[in-house]
Amino acid sequence: xxxxxxxxxxxxxxxxxxxxxxxxxxxxxxxxxxxxxxxxxxxxxxxxxxxxxxxxxxxxxxxxxxxxxxxxxxxxxxxxxxxxxxxxxxxxxxxxxxxxxxxxxxxxxxxxxxxxxxxxxxxxxxxxxxxxxxxxxxxxxxxxxxxxxxxxxxxxxxxxxxxxxxxxxxxxxxxxxxxxxxxxxxxxxxxxxxxxxxxxxxxxxxxxxxxxxxxxxxxxxxxxxxxxxxxxxxxxxxxxxxxxxxxxxxxxxxxxxxxxxxxx
Amino acid sequence: xxxxxxxxxxxxxxxxxxxxxxxxxxxxxxxxxxxxxxxxxxxxxxxxxxxxxxxxxxxxxxxxxxxxxxxxxxxxxxxxxxxxxxxxxxxxxxxxxxxxxxxxxxxxxxxxxxxxxxxxxxxxxxxxxxxxxxxxxxxxxxxxxxxxxxxxxxxxxxxxxxxxxxxxxxxxxxxxxxxxxxxxx
Numbered sequence: 001x002x003x004x005x006x007x008x009x010x011x012x013x014x015x016x017x018x019x020x021x022x023x024x025x026x027x028x029x030x031x032x033x034x035x036x037x038x039x040x041x042x043x044x045x046x047x048x049x050x051x052x053x054x055x056x057x058x059x060x061x062x063x064x065x066x067x068x069x070x071x072x073x074x075x076x077x078x079x080x081x082x083x084x085x086x087x088x089x090x091x092x093x094x095x096x097x098x099x100x101x102x103x104x105x106x107x108x109x110x111x112x113x114x115x116x117x118x119x120x121x122x123x124x125x126x127x128x129x130x131x132x133x134x135x136x137x138x139x140x141x142x143x144x145x146x147x148x149x150x151x152x153x154x155x156x157x158x159x160x161x162x163x164x165x166x167x168x169x170x171x172x173x174x175x176x177x178x179x180x181x182x183x184x185x186x187x188x189x190x191x192x193x194x195x196x197x198x199x200x201x202x203x204x205x206x207x208x209x210x211x212x213x214x215x216x217x218x219x220x221x222x223x224x225x226x227x228x229x230x231x232x233x234x235x236x237x238x239x240x241x242x243x244x245x246x247x248x249x250x251x252x253x254x255x256x257x258x259x260x261x262x263x264x
Numbered sequence: 265x266x267x268x269x270x271x272x273x274x275x276x277x278x279x280x281x282x283x284x285x286x287x288x289x290x291x292x293x294x295x296x297x298x299x300x301x302x303x304x305x306x307x308x309x310x311x312x313x314x315x316x317x318x319x320x321x322x323x324x325x326x327x328x329x330x331x332x333x334x335x336x337x338x339x340x341x342x343x344x345x346x347x348x349x350x351x352x353x354x355x356x357x358x359x360x361x362x363x364x365x366x367x368x369x370x371x372x373x374x375x376x377x378x379x380x381x382x383x384x385x386x387x388x389x390x391x392x393x394x395x396x397x398x399x400x401x402x403x404x405x406x407x408x409x410x411x412x413x414x415x416x417x418x419x420x421x422x423x424x425x426x427x428x429x430x431x432x433x434x435x436x437x438x439x440x441x442x443x444x445x446x447x448x449x
Contacts, residue, residue, distance in 0.1 A: 017434035022354065023408035023415045050347065050371030051339065052437040055444060056409050057346035059390040062304030069303070069317050070295060073324055077288055 012042055020049035147227055150184050153177050159242055161263035170222070172261055174201065174242050181233040183213060185226040190218035193246065200247040201226065202255060204262075206238045213242070215251040240264065275378045276341040283331035291328055297383070298342050299324070302349040309353035309410050319353050339372045342383065347371060354412035393443030401436035404429050 015032050018024035024032065036043050150156055161172040170190045176183040185201055193199065198217055202210040211233055216226040241264035245255045276297075282290035299320060306319035323345060327334065334344055347369055394402065407418045415429045422429070 014430040014434045017437050018408070018415050018430060020437065021405065021408040021433060022351070022412060023418065023433060025414050025416055044372075047370050047372045048441070049437050050369070051343060052440045052444075053405075053409055054340075054343035054347050054371055055390040055393065055440050056405065057305045057350050058301060058343065058387050059394045060301075060304045060308045061387075061391070062300075062307050065299050065303035065317065065320055066313075069320055070292075070299070072317075073295060073321055074288065074292065076321075076325065077291060077328055 009039065009042055012039075013045075016042060016046050017049055020046055021053045143227070143229075146182075147184055150177055150182055150227075151175055155179060159263045161242065161244060161261035170261060172244060172263070174263070176203075176239075176242070178236050181235045181237065183228070183233070185214070185216060185224070187216065187218065187224040188222060190222045190224055192222075193217055196249045197246050198249055198251060199224070199244050199260070200251045200255075202243045202245065203233055203237065204240045204243055206240050210243065210255055211237070212251060212253065215247065280327075280331050280334060280341065283328065291324070294327070294341070295324055297378070297380075298345050301342055301346050301383075301387075305346050305349040306353040309350060309412075310357055315356055316353070319349055319356060322352055323349050340378075342378070343371060344369065350409065358412060389444060390440075393440050396443050397436050397439050401432045401439065404432040405436040408433055 012032060012035060015024055015028060019029065019032055036046065156175050156177045159174045159176065161170075161174065170187065172185060172187040172190075174183055174185045183201075187199075190199065198215040200215045201213040203213050204210050213233060214226050214228040216224040218224045241262050243255075243259045243263075244261040245257045245259055247256055276294075279290045279294050283294070302323050303316055303320045306316035306323075307313065310316050310319070326348070327345070334341060351369065397405070404418055404422070404424075407413045407421065408415070413421065415426060415433065418424075419426045419429045424432075
């Protein structure tokens with residue numbers, strides 16, 4: 001009997017024997033299996049060695065299996081429980097857990113991508129909200145700068161209006177810049193308004209009819225502030241005085257009630 | 265030992281062919297031929313009659329479910345069933361999932377198992393061949409085959425060097441092959 005290991009394959013001879021009886025360490029199996037894919041001679045020798053090992057199995061002596069085993073098998077077959085497609089294998093040879101690693105990795109990537117998309121959408125919404133807030137803040141800052149500029153302008157005239165009657169004494173200060181026609185009004189101790197009414201400021205020119213300058217309502221503390229964004233008073237309008245009346249909600253084109261406060 | 269003649273060689277192949285046609289009678293015959301071998305191997309490994317019965321059941325159900333898993337080019341069906349039984353028994357012994365696909369168990373063995381006389385002769389010759397193997401070689405081979413130990417585990421168990429164990433297992437298999445071949449007429 002000659003050993004059928006090819007010249008140059010001696011290093012695999014002992015591994016083949018171990019592999020044939022299942023005694024080769026797992027770490028060495030991969031290298032041998034790789035070799036067997038490329039070496040028909042060693043593959044044939046492996047088959048022969050497995051046949052040799054099978055003689056061990058055949059040499060085993062033992063009792064016959066119980067009779068019930070035969071009936072058990074035939075009953076299972078007859079019951080049709082084992083009628084499975086040929087493509088299925090009874091012993092589902094399960095792959096090692098790490099062979100599913102690509103599937104797990106794909107699932108994780110998909111989950112990660114979905115989370116990233118959601119995060120991106122959330123960040124986009126936040127960004128839009130922040131942008132709107134910035135715009136609003138810019139607007140408010142611009143307004144505040146304008147108020148400050150008007151108040152501190154050297155040519156701005158500060159006019160205080162007081163109640164013509166006894167206390168409580170509403171007090172209004174109007175700051176008017178003739179060069180731009182812009183003005184700002186600050187009021188305190190104003191009486192509450194009836195429903196659907198508002199206070200309205202008028203510029204009383206030296207010539208002509210009263211010119212509306214804007215409406216305002218007091219807060220709970222009787223305070224109010226008004227600065228029309230687009231003043232309708234032409235620049236350099238000469239005025240006699242400023243006055244405040246109570247008008248219907250939304251203001252009037254001309255005073256419809258008595259003057260409540262005036263100042264010049 | 266002579267190869268079985270063409271009629272004998274075809275017996276198992278014919279039965280397997282009938283299995284593919286879902287012939288339960290063919291399964292009965294195959295079971296009657298080889299259940300002793302399969303059960304003995306399983307019992308030798310597991311030393312538990314209940315577990316050995318389970319392996320016996322699994323091996324034949326495997327064949328019933330998927331008759332294509334074996335064909336005549338793989339040699340002796342009996343020897344193949346014996347090796348499958350050993351593999352499944354080792355898996356049960358180690359409480360692990362099957363690690364070897366049955367399609368990958370290809371072996372070639374020079375013995376006749378298809379008829380009762382041939383089986384008896386083959387088995388006796390295999391036992392005689394085994395008896396000729398030096399005890400230390402036989403022990404290493406049996407530890408690997410019937411207990412599923414790796415050569416490292418065998419070396420640790422016996423206190424022998426790794427290289428010695430590897431050589432003994434290979435030498436034992438070669439000796440078995442030689443002994444079976446010497447019986448040929």
